[in-house]
Amino acid sequence: MEFRQLWIAAFVLISSCCSSFCSPFYSPAFAVESDVRVRLKNGGFVAGQLAANSGEGNVAIRSDMFAAPLELDVRAIRSIDQLDRNQPNESMMQTFLLSSGSSITGELVAMDDQRVVVKSPSLGEVSFSRALLREFSDSRFEGRLVYSGPRTGADWKSADKPDDWLFEAGSISTSKSSVSVIGDVNLPDKSQVQFSLSWSKTPDFALYLGCPEDPKVQSNAALCLEIWDGVLTMVREVGQNAEIAMVSEFAPENNRLNLVVYLDQVAGIAAVATPTGKLLERIELKADKVAPSRFVKLVSQVQDNSQSVFRLERFEVREWDGHLPSASDVVVNGQIIGADGQAIAGTIGNFNPETGELQILRDGEETRGVKISEIRRAQFQSNETSDTVAKSNEAAASETKTPAGAANEDVAKPKLIPSPFEDAKKSPAKPVTVKDTLIEIELQDRSRLTGKWLSSKEGRVSFEVAEMGKPVSFEVSSLVGLVGSAEPFEVASKVPVSLAPKGRLIGSNCELPGTLAVHELGDLKTLLWMADSFAGPVALTKSSEGKVEFGSRPTTPTTRNRQAVDAQALLLRQRAQRSAALANAMPRTRRLTIGLELRTGDVVEGKVTSINEKGVTFESASTTTKFVPHANLEAVTLRPNRDAVNETPQKLERLMTVPRSMKADPPTHLFVSTNGDYLRGRLVSLDANKTVVEVRLENVEIPTEQLAQIYWLHDREWEKDDKPAKTEDEVDDAANEKSEFQVHVIRKDGRGLTFAPESLNEGKLAGTSQILGHCEQPLAELQTILFGCDVGKQARELKKELWKLSLAQLPKVYQEDEAGAGESQSPLVGKPAPEFQLEAIDGSTFKLSQQAGKVIVLDFWASWCGPCMKSMPEVDRVVKEVGGDQVELVAVNLQEGKERINTALGRLAITANVLMDIDGEVAQQYEANAIPQTVIVDRNGNITHLFVGGGPKFVEQFATALKATIEAK
Numbered sequence: 001m002e003f004r005q006l007w008i009a010a011f012v013l014i015s016s017c018c019s020s021f022c023s024p025f026y027s028p029a030f031a032v033e034s035d036v037r038v039r040l041k042n043g044g045f046v047a048g049q050l051a052a053n054s055g056e057g058n059v060a061i062r063s064d065m066f067a068a069p070l071e072l073d074v075r076a077i078r079s080i081d082q083l084d085r086n087q088p089n090e091s092m093m094q095t096f097l098l099s100s101g102s103s104i105t106g107e108l109v110a111m112d113d114q115r116v117v118v119k120s121p122s123l124g125e126v127s128f129s130r131a132l133l134r135e136f137s138d139s140r141f142e143g144r145l146v147y148s149g150p151r152t153g154a155d156w157k158s159a160d161k162p163d164d165w166l167f168e169a170g171s172i173s174t175s176k177s178s179v180s181v182i183g184d185v186n187l188p189d190k191s192q193v194q195f196s197l198s199w200s201k202t203p204d205f206a207l208y209l210g211c212p213e214d215p216k217v218q219s220n221a222a223l224c225l226e227i228w229d230g231v232l233t234m235v236r237e238v239g240q241n242a243e244i245a246m247v248s249e250f251a252p253e254n255n256r257l258n259l260v261v262y263l264d265q266v267a268g269i270a271a272v273a274t275p276t277g278k279l280l281e282r283i284e285l286k287a288d289k290v291a292p293s294r295f296v297k298l299v300s301q302v303q304d305n306s307q308s309v310f311r312l313e314r315f316e317v318r319e320w321d322g323h324l325p326s327a328s329d330v331v332v333n334g335q336i337i338g339a340d341g342q343a344i345a346g347t348i349g350n351f352n353p354e355t356g357e358l359q360i361l362r363d364g365e366e367t368r369g370v371k372i373s374e375i376r377r378a379q380f381q382s383n384e385t386s387d388t389v390a391k392s393n394e395a396a397a398s399e400t401k402t403p404a405g406a407a408n409e410d411v412a413k414p415k416l417i418p419s420p421f422e423d424a425k426k427s428p429a430k431p432v433t434v435k436d437t438l439i440e441i442e443l444q445d446r447s448r449l450t451g452k453w454l455s456s457k458e459g460r461v462s463f464e465v466a467e468m469g470k471p472v473s474f475e476v477s478s479l480v481g482l483v484g485s486a487e488p489f490e491v492a493s494k495v496p497v498s499l500a501p502k503g504r505l506i507g508s509n510c511e512l513p514g515t516l517a518v519h520e521l522g523d524l525k526t527l528l529w530m531a532d533s534f535a536g537p538v539a540l541t542k543s544s545e546g547k548v549e550f551g552s553r554p555t556t557p558t559t560r561n562r563q564a565v566d567a568q569a570l571l572l573r574q575r576a577q578r579s580a581a582l583a584n585a586m587p588r589t590r591r592l593t594i595g596l597e598l599r600t601g602d603v604v605e606g607k608v609t610s611i612n613e614k615g616v617t618f619e620s621a622s623t624t625t626k627f628v629p630h631a632n633l634e635a636v637t638l639r640p641n642r643d644a645v646n647e648t649p650q651k652l653e654r655l656m657t658v659p660r661s662m663k664a665d666p667p668t669h670l671f672v673s674t675n676g677d678y679l680r681g682r683l684v685s686l687d688a689n690k691t692v693v694e695v696r697l698e699n700v701e702i703p704t705e706q707l708a709q710i711y712w713l714h715d716r717e718w719e720k721d722d723k724p725a726k727t728e729d730e731v732d733d734a735a736n737e738k739s740e741f742q743v744h745v746i747r748k749d750g751r752g753l754t755f756a757p758e759s760l761n762e763g764k765l766a767g768t769s770q771i772l773g774h775c776e777q778p779l780a781e782l783q784t785i786l787f788g789c790d791v792g793k794q795a796r797e798l799k800k801e802l803w804k805l806s807l808a809q810l811p812k813v814y815q816e817d818e819a820g821a822g823e824s825q826s827p828l829v830g831k832p833a834p835e836f837q838l839e840a841i842d843g844s845t846f847k848l849s850q851q852a853g854k855v856i857v858l859d860f861w862a863s864w865c866g867p868c869m870k871s872m873p874e875v876d877r878v879v880k881e882v883g884g885d886q887v888e889l890v891a892v893n894l895q896e897g898k899e900r901i902n903t904a905l906g907r908l909a910i911t912a913n914v915l916m917d918i919d920g921e922v923a924q925q926y927e928a929n930a931i932p933q934t935v936i937v938d939r940n941g942n943i944t945h946l947f948v949g950g951g952p953k954f955v956e957q958f959a960t961a962l963k964a965t966i967e968a969k
Contacts, residue, residue: 009624025639035048035049035051035481036049037078038200039078039079040072041078041484042076042489042512043200043511043514044532046070046072048064050062050456051069051456052069053071053456054456055071055535056454057453058071059482063510064509064511064544065509066538066598067526067538071857072533073489073533074453074484076489077200077439077533078483079484080479080481082444086416093105093106093107093121093139094136094139095132095136095561096116096118097136098134099497101450102129102449102465103446104118104449105121105443106121106126106445106447107119107744108136108372109125109353110351111350111358112130112351115128121444121445121478122478124448125738128469130380134379136452143319143321144318146188146191147183147316149183150171155184155185158180159179159215159297160180171313173311173706174300175308175310177301179300180215180299181517182215182295183296187263188323190265190266190319191209191320192263192317192320193260193262193263193315193316194275195315195316196314197311197312198255198256198311198861199255199308200309201295203255205226205227205298205300206225206226206299206301207226207297207298209222210223210296211223211264211296215297220437221238221265223258231246232247232257233246234246234270234281238268243284247272248280248421256272258275259272259274259275260272264320264382265292266453267286268282270284273324294546322777329664336379337377338374338376339374339376347360347362347380352369355371356372356373357370357372358370358375374629397446404594421689435680436858437485438451438452439452440484441481442479442480442481442895445472445481450466451463451464451465451468452466453455459477460475460476470632472801489532499583502550503545503550503551504517506548510546512529515530517530518528519761520761520763525756525758528540528742529548540741542741545787548785548787549784550779552711591648593751594638595620595637596608596633596961597620597635598630598750599633599634599792600754601744601752602752604620604622605622609687609928611636611691612685613631613685617646618628621769622772630712633712635696635711636708637709638707638709639707640708654921655670655678655680655808656803656805659894659895659896663718666716667680668683668710668713668803669683669693669710670680672707672711674708679693679702680695681695683692684699689703690704691704712806715803715804716805742756742757742787742789743756744784744785744787745765745777745786745796746782746783746784746785747781747783753772754769755767755768755772756768763779765779785800798922824928828935828943830943830944831942833856833943834925835848836848838913838915838916838917840916841915841917849941854886854939855886855889855938857879857936857962858877859890860934861891861892861894861932862896862931863901869904869907871932872912873908873910874955876911883966886960888913889911890912890915891913892915892923893915893917894920894928895920901916902915930948932949933946934954934958936961936965937946940964944965
């Protein structure tokens with residue numbers, strides 16, 4: 001095993017990591033606008049369109065969230081990415097790599113020993129000193145683009161849980177430890193891969209190129225880039241052999257990595273270079289019997305408690321021709337490679353635009369002209385450093401109408417083609433000073449420039465390129481990427497922290513750390529936000545929707561928080577996990593605030609005096625309003641001295657499950673007593689002495705002093721499923737009927753308040769509530785501010801105790817031509833039957849333990865269950881024919897009233913002992929999750945057989961099992 005080390009200085013790595021993406025996208029017909037995502041150095045981001053900026057050094061973004069373009073300080077920007085890219089037309093274009101690291105893609109127009117002119121699709125004609133030119137290459141030989149992304153979750157899939165990684169347009173991220181994602185990137189046998197990784201705190205990852213599709217299979221001969229003790233390491237293992245190279249050392253302030261990897265999976269060659277074309281390290285280890293793979297794997301190894309977000313921002317794959325870049329910044333000996341891949345002896349001279357030929361010089365003499373289209377790659381001799389380029393440009397600027405080759409009479413020069421610059425006055429270069437903020441931009445034609453952002457006006461950007469004579473200009477829509485400077489951005493507080501605490505504005509297309517800005521009463525009916533990177537405060541639009549969070553950043557990306565809410569709602573609809581979710585919600589049911597909670601999330605302290613069919617009448621010192629209709633209520637707390645709740649998840653699930661027979665008339669309220677008992681029903685009335693509740697069509701009176709809370713059961717899962725889909729006109733009408741812009745503030749104690757904002761002054765947000773009238777809330781007391789035209793919906797999504805009713809599970813229905821019911825392998829079989837006691841339909845009491853010496857058949861059923869109604873008469877017939885007086889049939893009805901049961905028995909005409917399992921507790925004991933379920937209990941009280949479902953074969957199986965149980969001794 002061979003070890004090689006290359007320790008790159010920290011400042012060199014920072015420079016390489018800040019290099020821009022090498023985009024393959026260009027469209028001749030530029031659109032007026034293109035969507036971009038701007039990521040900031042403080043972890044924030046905003047998506048929108050580039051707009052005109054008013055100040056030098058600012059980048060303006062137009063976002064639907066804000067009423068005016070956002071002026072972002074370019075020093076605060078980490079990157080800009082275009083979200084909708086088009087592939088460029090690569091025919092007859094060259095890429096000119098400059099010694100400063102910039103590159104320009106286009107057609108060569110003119111070149112002599114002093115200047116080079118290139119016609120770029122994005123920049124137009126640009127001119128630069130030939131002393132800057134390091135290399136040019138024909139884009140046709142650069143390699144076919146085979147993948148560019150990440151695009152969606154279709155090409156990158158989490159190896160474990162789907163929510164381990166957050167998929168955004170153009171990037172994937174995670175904050176979890178030891179999670180991986182597999183990318184199907186169509187990796188060729190010989191590939192050139194450019195990628196960009198970033199992290200908020202700790203760089204700890206592993207990237208495998210050419211790995212198996214199955215994440216559980218160990219990577220065989222895959223190239224791995226991994227962090228070892230803060231050092232980027234390149235590793236390839238084949239069997240017992242391994243090749244390792246230490247690429248570079250990370251600087252503490254570096255939070256982004258942008259590299260190019262060259263990989264030949266068959267020959268075992270791998271190399272790492274900067275996007276500017278400098279080779280950093282190379283290894284070679286051949287794998288004879290290992291098939292190449294098209295997949296890559298990315299592993300996040302950050303610690304769980306680090307709260308670090310790790311993100312793959314860019315991944316591009318091209319075919320590779322096998323040529324590696326140089327390891328030196330200065331090319332001493334020029335090299336020319338023809339279209340056939342063979343070297344051409346000599347050096348590059350001038351370019352003849354009329355014939356399209358380059359001069360090839362050998363030993364100082366002109367030899368021949370070669371079509372530029374016949375040259376794949378050419379390197380230029382250069383002993384000059386970038387420090388001498390400005391002097392070269394200044395000298396060139398002092399010459400006007402000077403024949404090329406006559407600048408220095410004392411130096412013998414070969415005869416050259418006349419220079420196209422003879423009649424052109426050369427503009428002196430204006431070097432960008434060290435104090436300027438240098439950024440790198442990437443254009444659709446793959447040009448990449450380092451310099452200073454000047455302005456964006458009338459759809460065009462003015463950009464001052466380092467070491468060029470004058471600024472260049474390009475269409476806004478041609479910008480596909482921007483990489484900010486490596487220097488951290490520090491912003492001075494523009495408002496007192498005591499009056500405007502720091503927070504994060506979070507919307508569907510932005511997350512911006514900053515503060516709420518002061519505004520007085522006036523036309524502004526929304527909020528003013530002053531982000532850390534803004535040049536000034538900007539108002540939110542009245543149609544915007546989102547939230548402001550105060551305090552520390554959450555450990556997971558905020559977009560995932562919304563996904564978690566949606567996932568929780570989905571899980572609540574699934575019976576297997578709904579009970580656990582409700583059980584976790586129970587601690588919040590114990591409120592200590594006496595008063596009302598509205599559906600908007602508002603909590604009003606006060607005393608409920610009465611409730612009737614219209615709503616709730618109450619007294620409160622915080623509002624002049626005394627009445628709230630039922631439709632606006634979520635809960636009332638009458639007294640806080642209720643006992644702790646210790647119900648099992650199973651009981652909580654049954655509490656929120658109603659029989660399918662009650663679908664049209666479900667319970668509307670949940671009553672909680674002071675000792676923690678529950679009752680479902682419909683609230684009829686309440687006064688200081690008694691509360692009237694309708695339960696199973698009967699009115700029941702309860703002393704009001706025994707009630708702690710009352711919940712309004714507005715949410716019913718089946719109602720959403722039963723509603724027909726809205727037409728487009730109905731959707732538009734609903735959008736037009738949205739209410740005014742409002743905020744819902746949530747205090748640190750959990751209480752909420754909804755109102756229309758009107759002013760923010762002296763650290764207090766003020767406005768008008770429809771219920772409470774004038775409101776003022778100190779920002780220092782707030783945890784979250786929700787804003788939008790439907791903050792009530794947002795507030796309900798944040799709540800944990802989702803008191804949502806669901807219908808009982810549908811039974812398993814078996815077709816007549818199939819096997820029908822089968823004997824279940826339930827763990828209850830062979831064990832003592834669970835003890836229970838229930839009231840019979842005739843008023844008597846049935847206790848299982850008192851039936852010793854008999855064979856008992858328990859048949860769990862309900863009148864709404866079609867298979868139950870069909871199989872019960874057959875069960876009754878078999879019991880009579882096989883068992884006679886030795887067997888007792890006990891029909892256990894699930895959660896139905898006497899009237900419905902008697903109606904069903906009249907249709908069935910059976911003689912079974914019918915029991916009423918009102919709360920479903922016995923069914924839970926016998927795991928009767930699907931009915932009909934038939935259980936045989938022997939004379940010793942043990943379960944011998946258990947059947948689920950119904951059908952023709954069930955009767956035969958049941959008869960055989962019952963006969964065997966009777967005959968057993």
